Amino acid sequence: MVSPALKLEPELEVVPIAAPFKWRTEIALRDVSVAYPAGREGVKTVLSGINLEIAAGEFVAVLGETGCGKSTMLRLILGQEFPTGGAIAVDGKPVKRIDARCGYVPQKYSLFPDRTVLGNVTYGPENMKSGLLGRLRPSFRQYRKELRAEATAYLQRMGLRAQDLNKYPHQLSGGMQQRVAIAQALLMKPPVLLMDEAFSALDPSTRSSLQEQLHAIWQESRPTIVFVTHNTQEALLLGTRLVLLGRYQEEHAQKNNVLLDMDISTSRLPFSRRAHSNEFHELHEYVKQIAYKSSSMNREEDAAQPLTLEGNLR
Amino acid sequence: MKSKFQPGDLVGIQVRPSRLWTQSLSWVLFVAGIALYAHLSYLRHRQNPYERVAPSVHQIYEAITTAATEPAEEDMPLDPGATVWQHIRYSMLWKDTVASSRRFLIAMALLIPCIFLGLHMAIFPYFGAVFQRFVLFFDKIVALSLLPILFIVFGIEEWSKIMLMVIGVGPTLVLDTFNIARSVPREQIVKAFTLKSSNLDVTYRIVLKQVLPQIINSVRLNLKPLALFLFAGEMIASTDGLAYRIALMRRHMGMDVILPYLLWVAFLLFILDALLRFTNRRLHPWFHPLSS
Numbered sequence: 001m002v003s004p005a006l007k008l009e010p011e012l013e014v015v016p017i018a019a020p021f022k023w024r025t026e027i028a029l030r031d032v033s034v035a036y037p038a039g040r041e042g043v044k045t046v047l048s049g050i051n052l053e054i055a056a057g058e059f060v061a062v063l064g065e066t067g068c069g070k071s072t073m074l075r076l077i078l079g080q081e082f083p084t085g086g087a088i089a090v091d092g093k094p095v096k097r098i099d100a101r102c103g104y105v106p107q108k109y110s111l112f113p114d115r116t117v118l119g120n121v122t123y124g125p126e127n128m129k130s131g132l133l134g135r136l137r138p139s140f141r142q143y144r145k146e147l148r149a150e151a152t153a154y155l156q157r158m159g160l161r162a163q164d165l166n167k168y169p170h171q172l173s174g175g176m177q178q179r180v181a182i183a184q185a186l187l188m189k190p191p192v193l194l195m196d197e198a199f200s201a202l203d204p205s206t207r208s209s210l211q212e213q214l215h216a217i218w219q220e221s222r223p224t225i226v227f228v229t230h231n232t233q234e235a236l237l238l239g240t241r242l243v244l245l246g247r248y249q250e251e252h253a254q255k256n257n258v259l260l261d262m263d264i265s266t267s268r269l270p271f272s273r274r275a276h277s278n279e280f281h282e283l284h285e286y287v288k289q290i291a292y293k294s295s296s297m298n299r300e301e302d303a304a305q306p307l308t309l310e311g312n313l314r
Numbered sequence: 315m316k317s318k319f320q321p322g323d324l325v326g327i328q329v330r331p332s333r334l335w336t337q338s339l340s341w342v343l344f345v346a347g348i349a350l351y352a353h354l355s356y357l358r359h360r361q362n363p364y365e366r367v368a369p370s371v372h373q374i375y376e377a378i379t380t381a382a383t384e385p386a387e388e389d390m391p392l393d394p395g396a397t398v399w400q401h402i403r404y405s406m407l408w409k410d411t412v413a414s415s416r417r418f419l420i421a422m423a424l425l426i427p428c429i430f431l432g433l434h435m436a437i438f439p440y441f442g443a444v445f446q447r448f449v450l451f452f453d454k455i456v457a458l459s460l461l462p463i464l465f466i467v468f469g470i471e472e473w474s475k476i477m478l479m480v481i482g483v484g485p486t487l488v489l490d491t492f493n494i495a496r497s498v499p500r501e502q503i504v505k506a507f508t509l510k511s512s513n514l515d516v517t518y519r520i521v522l523k524q525v526l527p528q529i530i531n532s533v534r535l536n537l538k539p540l541a542l543f544l545f546a547g548e549m550i551a552s553t554d555g556l557a558y559r560i561a562l563m564r565r566h567m568g569m570d571v572i573l574p575y576l577l578w579v580a581f582l583l584f585i586l587d588a589l590l591r592f593t594n595r596r597l598h599p600w601f602h603p604l605s606s
Contacts, residue, residue: 080504098507109499112506114523114600124509168600188509 027077027192027224032086034072042256046072046254049086052243056191056254057222061264063232065291068245069256070228074196077226078102091191100128101183103193107201110181111169117180118165121151124188127153151187158183158213164199175206179213186217194241195227199234213239215271232287240265259291369570377570381407388553404561407578413554415582417472418544421479422533428484429529432491437517442492449488456483458546465551475547482543483536490532494525527601530594534587541583 029052038044047069054060064070075081076088079098088095090102111120115227130140159180169177178198183266185193199207215238218225229235233241244260264283274280323329331339355368357360369377385392386406399416402408435442435449461474461483468474506520548557556579563571 026545043597076315078504078508099506100508100510102508104501104505104508106501106505109501110505112520112524127510127512127515170600184505185508190508 002067004120025263026091027052027226028059028089029053029076030072030087030089032073032076032083034076034081035084041082043256045254046256047076047083048257050257052233052258054224054226054241054259056224059218059225059227059238059240060243061235062226062228062243062245063230063235063287063291064245066230068247070245071196072231073245074194074226074228077192078104078194089194092298099265100124101191103188103190105178105181105185105198107197110198111177113169113182116168117155117160117172118148118151118181120169121184122147125151128188133253151183154183154187155180169239175204175210176204178202178210182214182217186223191224192224193225195225197228197230198297200229209232212271214238219271232284232291233275236264236280236283236287237271244285244287246291251291260287316491317404329591356486366567367569369573373570374574377568378574379406381574382572385409386554388561407575410554410556410575411582413552413558414544414548414556417476417479417547420539421476421483421540421544424476424480425484425487428487429491432488433495433517433522433525434494435488437521438513445488446465446492449485449492453485453489457543463544469553475544475552477491478547479540479543481580483540486539487532487536490523490536491529494528494532498524508586527594527598534573534590537583537587 002110010259024165029050032050032052033048034046035043035048038047046236050073060139062070062073072081077090077095079095079102094100112123115123126135126144129143129147130137134140151163154166156162160176161181164176169180172180181198199210202210214225216221218238227235227238242260242262242264243258245256246259247254247256248259249255319335321329330535351368355365355370358365358368359370366373383398383401383404383408385404386409387411389404389406392400392404396404431445431449435445457478461478462479464474464477468477502520502524503516506516511520544555545557545560548555549561552558556575560575561570563569563575
């Protein structure tokens with residue numbers, strides 16, 4: 001259903017990860033609905049019958065205005081929340097609880113404040129290797145040494161200096177913290193990486209640098225990434241597929257669903273030049289118009305106007 | 315730019331007093347209190363040289379020396395050849411301090427399960443469902459009103475006093491721990507599960523480790539209520555202990571003993587508080603920059 005992954009000209013220099021691995025998974029949402037009881041208003045519908053399939057190796061940017069249900073969708077995939085209707089599967093298995101199938105990078109509180117940078121990054125792989133008692137085995141010490149070396153290399157590649165590795169999260173800038181959070185999630189080699197507005201609290205230059213780095217990582221090992229953002233430019237720049245969530249009117253009922261699901265992997269321009277191309281600007285304008293139309297429809301004065309969209313609309 | 319001190323600055327919000335000023339001002343009330351007491355004591359002693367309500371420095375010194383080197387009235391006197399260490403070891407102050415400290419420390423040890431109860435209530439939903447309402451209700455019961463029941467159940471010996479402290483402070487500590495553990499961002503717990511943590515990992519390696527400094531601070535804040543319940547128990551039914559001695563001395567108008575004992579109790583609590591603060595800072599170097 002989705003086009004093959006983006007093939008870019010190798011302009012960014014990418015250092016390979018110590019232990020390459022194969023990403024393999026897909027995410028499937030079938031007729032997923034979420035509704036909450038909302039006092040006098042009756043029921044508040046957050047998502048209404050979403051169908052979405054994400055193939056292995058896709059970089060899906062989920063876009064939408066505040067309250068359209070994009071973070072809820074992410075929490076459903078993660079297993080943090082459960083749908084009131086429909087079913088979700090990750091890696092071919094239904095999602096019943098939060099587990100290591102999905103890596104997670106939230107906007108904030110992504111690092112454990114009581115652990116150093118290195119401690120944060122190695123926490124997950126150490127859990128993978130052995131339980132609480134397994135840490136007492138002599139072989140664990142050797143494993144830990146190797147893991148720390150791998151984590152150090154990974155973190156340095158993410159732009160952290162050797163002296164940063166023993167710092168606590170509060171001693172790092174916001175950008176550095178998110179770099180560590182990404183490394184923390186990726187070192188677990190999860191089939192799926194879920195990022196919830198991961199860069200939205202950062203300043204523009206840090207954000208741009210992290211976008212470039214994330215793209216390089218994705219290009220190198222092709223994890224399946226679901227990247228929730230409210231920034232259209234960021235969504236178009238990073239994603240190979242764009243999913244726009246929003247509200248629309250159907251038979252006197254307001255619904256939150258996928259307004260637009262399009263393949264945006266057609267651009268063959270290198271990442272660093274992509275944002276300046278005409279193709280990108282046209283796409284940007286197009287998505288902005290649809291998003292605006294969707295949001296204006298929700299305002300009272302425009303409620304009567306029907307939403308008409310051109311393009312690959314679901 | 316530093317400006318000259320103006321009297322109006324005392325009520326100014328935007329003033330920035332120098333360190334020397336703030337340090338000096340912090341001692342003003344101590345000095346004023348001592349001066350006022352000395353004056354009062356002087357006036358009373360001028361009327362009656364054997365006055366005991368506001369003892370002089372000399373009387374206080376005498377009482378401290380006696381309390382710290384001589385056995386209590388109810389104990390056997392020491393041999394004339396006893397060493398200095400024996401004088402201290404069998405003194406009234408030592409005996410009372412050991413008795414009160416033992417009760418205090420046993421109660422503190424018995425309060426540790428309260429921390430685990432609060433932690434589990436915050437993390438495990440079913441655990442919280444069972445205990446939360448009950449602990450909230452129990453917290454509203456005035457602990458001192460339970461004292462007669464405690465005397466009936468545990469007798470008038472040690473355990474009634476220890477249980478009074480545990481029952482008085484326990485529910486507060488449970489609820490404090492519960493609230494502190496609940497304040498750990500949900501993202502942290504979700505993240506931990508995505509990093510292949512088990513339930514025990516999340517409870518003890520993620521949440522407990524993060525909230526431990528705040529729990530220690532909560533224990534620090536509860537030291538005074540703990541001492542309060544200890545004093546209540548000792549004053550009502552005891553044969554030794556710091557509060558017992560204060561209550562006994564009240565009958566004899568022995569302010570020369572009561573005042574040093576009060577200061578000694580405050581000093582012990584101050585030392586315990588400082589010890590916990592120091593431990594907290596050493597064990598959790600990552601916490602203090604956050605809290606400040």
